[in-house]
Amino acid sequence: DQQVKQNSPSLSVQEGRISILNCDYTNSMFDYFLWYKKYPAEGPTFLISISSIKDKNEDGRFTVFLNKSAKHLSLHIVPSQPGDSAVYFCAARSAGGGADGLTFGKGTHLIIQP
Amino acid sequence: DTGVSQNPRHKITKRGQNVTFRCDPISEHNRLYWYRQTLGQGPEFLTYFQNEAQLEKSRLLSDRFSAERPKGSFSTLEIQRTEQGDSAMYLCASSLIGVREKLFFGSGTQLSVL
Numbered sequence A: 001d002q003q004v005k006q007n008s009p010s011l012s013v014q015e016g017r018i019s020i021l022n023c024d025y026t027n028s029m030f031d032y033f034l035w036y037k038k039y040p041a042e043g044p045t046f047l048i049s050i051s052s053i054k055d056k057n058e059d060g061r062f063t064v065f066l067n068k069s070a071k072h073l074s075l076h077i078v079p080s081q082p083g084d085s086a087v088y089f090c091a092a093r094s095a096g097g098g099a100d101g102l103t104f105g106k107g108t109h110l111i112i113q114p
Numbered sequence B: 001d002t003g004v005s006q007n008p009r010h011k012i013t014k015r016g017q018n019v020t021f022r023c024d025p026i027s028e029h030n031r032l033y034w035y036r037q038t039l040g041q042g043p044e045f046l047t048y049f050q051n052e053a054q055l056e057k058s059r060l061l062s063d064r065f066s067a068e069r070p071k072g073s074f075s076t077l078e079i080q081r082t083e084q085g086d087s088a089m090y091l092c093a094s095s096l097i098g099v100r101e102k103l104f105f106g107s108g109t110q111l112s113v114l
Helices: none
Strands: A010-014 A019-025 A030-038 A045-051 A056-059 A062-067 A072-077 A086-094 A108-113 B005-007 B010-013 B019-024 B031-037 B044-050 B053-057 B065-068 B075-079 B088-095 B109-113
Touching: A010 A019, A019 A030, A019 A086, A019 A108, A030 A062, A045 A056, A045 A062, A045 A072, A072 A086, B005 B088, B010 B019, B019 B088, B019 B109, B031 B075, B044 B065, B075 B088
Parallel strands: A010 A108, B010 B109
Antiparallel strands: A019 A072, A030 A045, A030 A086, A056 A062, A062 A072, A086 A108, B005 B019, B019 B075, B031 B044, B031 B088, B044 B053, B065 B075, B088 B109
16 A cells, blocks of 8 residues: 555656646655655655645755645746756655654656756 | 765576675764665665664565664675565665654665576
């Protein structure tokens, strides 16, 4: 059962426009959410995070929005640049104890077209 | 380079053989994680260490898998009697206590079991 869902396997956006990547979750115990970016042949790298007590976090061109009632978060990239082409993973941490690792979605492959 | 280092980058083995991977975390990081990623999936948590203590194991970690972190520094992941289903990217990550959600990943070891 996928507790973190990224329903779009791929997304194509024109350079300079906004990229919006979506993520849904089912576990109400998740209290911290992160986005990771992955280039081919490299490990994921941390991009931005948000605590469940907030609804927005911004870092430069990247903004993450959290809608707890909908169990939905999104990553906005403005403006999109060619170097943003990568696979983006949504991840979540449970406050309920148990495994201290993160639960990842399957990823969305973002393609920035020139 | 002070990032997370994993060796080897690639490993091809025959079914039934044993394999061992090594991970060297960022030196000041006291938490070390092992994840597995298969094609089209996000990373899946396997186990983690805080210093030399292995604190959590996923149900994905069968009896054929064993991980160690003998001196709280580098870690090894051994798979005994490999099966074709073990073919995956094995990712190591490290973090600091207090900022454990921000995992720093290595480039991974790609295992192919023939």
